[in-house]
Every structure is written in C-alpha cells, then in structure tokens.
Amino acid sequence: MARQRFDLIVFDWDGTLMDSTQTIAKCIQLASRDLGLPVPNDSAASHVIGLGLKDALSYAVPTLDPADYPRLAERYRYHFLTRDADLVLFDGVREMLEALHGEHYFLGVATGKTRVGLERALEATGLGKWFDATRCADETFSKPHPAMLHELTRELGQDVARTVMVGDTTHDLQMAANAGAHGLGVCYGAHPADALRAMAPVHCATSIADLQQWLLTHA
Template sequence: MREFDLVVFDWDGTLMDSTAHIVNAIQQACRELALPVPGREAASHVIGLRLTEAMGQFCPGEHAGKLPALVDAFRRHYQADLDRVTLFDAARGTLDAIRAKGVFVAIATGSSRAGLERALAAAGIAELFDATRTVDECHSKPHPDMLLQLTDFFGVAAERAVMVGDTSHDLLMASHAGCHGVGISHGAHDCAELTRCQPRSIVHSLPELSSWLLPRLG
C-alpha cells in the first residue's frame, strides 16, 4: 500500500554533491574580508538557510556592516569552478525510479530561484520535478512554508508527504509542516545532528534511500 503521494528533495548536499564547494566558498569569502574563517562544521551548518541569514552568522556584532560584502564575496567564490560540482552518482536513477511509482516529486531549497534554475539546467534534470520552491518565494528553512506551499499545490495531505534532506533544517521543516522526514548523511550535517530531529529514517546514500522509500510508494 502506498504511504506517500509526494516526495520532496532538498538540493545542495542531497541531490547535488556541493557541500565541500559551498564550505570552501564561505571560507574564502570570510578570508577575503578579514573575518574569522569558520571550520568545516560551522560552515556546513548554515547550508540550506537563506543566504543573508547564513552569512550573517559569520559577521556578528561589530562586523555586521560587512554582511553585504560577505554575501557578494560568497557569490563570487561560489560561482568560480561551479561547473565542477555534479549530482551524486545515483541521483538521476533514484529520481527516475520514484517517478515511475506515479507520485509527485518536488524540490524545496534554500537556493535562490535563479540559482536553482541554473543548476537544474546544467544538470539536465529539470523535467524530473513537478514543482520547486526556493527562498525567493517562501520563508527560509526550518519554517514550514516551502512544504506547506507544495502540499497545497498538489492537494496532498501533509502526512502523505516526505521530505528528504541532508540537514537538520530540512528535517525540522518537515516536522513543523507535519510531514515525514528522511535524513541523508552524505551532505552537510552528520548523523548525530540528523538523529536529534527524530526523522522517520536516516540513510547514507541515494541507493539506500531507494531501498527504504520505493516499497513505501506502492
């Protein structure tokens, strides 16, 4: 029996193997502006948040005036060598298998609309998603707005939707929306942090996600 009618994916760190690239761009931007350079854990923790909110965590207090410049510097460093960032190997196969089950497939991301559209075009998989939501249309994670908009758009009850993401922001958004959450540990946040959000499951790869999810799609 089918358990879910809507599967929603985060983008960065979940389908796109971009965590290291984002972390490096944050560190380079902070270094350029003579701000304290965060370690990998601190830098990766903000992945998935609205950009201004994320960068604001690295220029607090007396450094707050550097926020616009830090955002600009991050964007420059992020765009450099972006063509080297690719989908996780099993991403397309996983999406194809889920779509074959006849359920809706969507994206909820902290990226901008323009950034997501560029990434989807570069990856050549835009047609695999029935809808997408970004921070340009919605509140930032972990606010439930993205998921609430998607469930409303498809006419799907929250308890019939599952959110797949690599951060606590994704899983908390799912919880706040009344949806199910599945954490995937190959991205920004480690298993311990994902576990604290009490998801339905934690998987360690997209093939493992398929093994868990496909039987629940009927």
C-alpha cells in the same frame, strides 16, 4: 505498486542530490577571508548549508555587521560561480528520480538556493523534467520555517501529512516537523548522522542507493 505512506517526496538540493557541501563551506570561508572577517571553521561553515544565504552568512559569521551582508554575499557568489560548473550529482540520483517518477509520486524541491541558482542547476543537470514543483529561499521563508512545504503541498493539492522531506541537515528535518510532514535524513551530506537521528526521521539513508530502496519499499 500502491503507495503506502507518501504521495509527495520533496528533496533538498545541496548535500542531498548534489555533492556540493564542501564547495559551499569553502566559499563561505573564502568570502569571509576576502572581507577580513573571522573565518568560520569547517563545522560552522557546513552547519548553515540549507539555509537561505542571508541566514547562512549571519550564522556562520556572527560578528557580521548587517551593512556588510551585501559585500559578503557578493564574494560568496563570486567564489561559488567559479566552482559551480565542477559540481556533480551524487551517483544514482538520475536513476532514483526516474524510478520514483515511474511510480507516480509527486516530486518537489525545497532548497536554500536562490531561484536563479536552482534554475541554473536544473538546467545543467537536466533534472527539471522530474520535478512537479520547487521552492527556493528567496521566494519565501528560509528553513526551518514550514512555508516551503506548505506552499508546495498547496500548489500540488497534496496532504502535508502524506509528504516526506528528504534532506541532509537538521534544518530540513525541523522544517518537516514544523510543517506537519515527515522527515527523512541522508547521512552523506552536511550534518552528522547522530544529529539527524536525534530528530527522529522515518529513516536515515547512507547513500542514494539506500535512499531509493527505502523509498520504493516503504513510501
């Protein structure tokens, strides 16, 4: 099938491919409680998902003294690692990636995770073989800065105008807009559907099945 609009499809990880939104939010809350800091509510803790860890913690806990960031980050990592093994992919992710790979799309990942965290997740899920290139927040600028998408397109020799960024947060969609790429929202992750639609994405998918069908039909 000839590609209509896109050659490169870039996915966010948490909340887009992996069902980890509630776990990440809970770990931010637990880390804040450990240090006696104000505990962000569910909305604030979820809103920062997709950002690099330092940006996420600074936003979720605005009273955080910069000197306390390493301690808060350590407590977050502690709580996340105790739950990491229980995280699962959304149903249908493997089949979707295999189908897109079979249609010869370039596939990438742009994530707020660290490189160590992403490599651990790729190894645990066995998805690494499907991705042509990946970028993490500790390697470049955090979302919504366009650097991840610009670096991925340069590495793969692709046109950013024929690239679509798939994500569950406004950070993902804003990064796409900043980069000159297209944004595609998924409504089952961290940010509410109305916030995603306000960013004028090419589509808002309600499930992995919906996402796969749209990409194979319209991309």
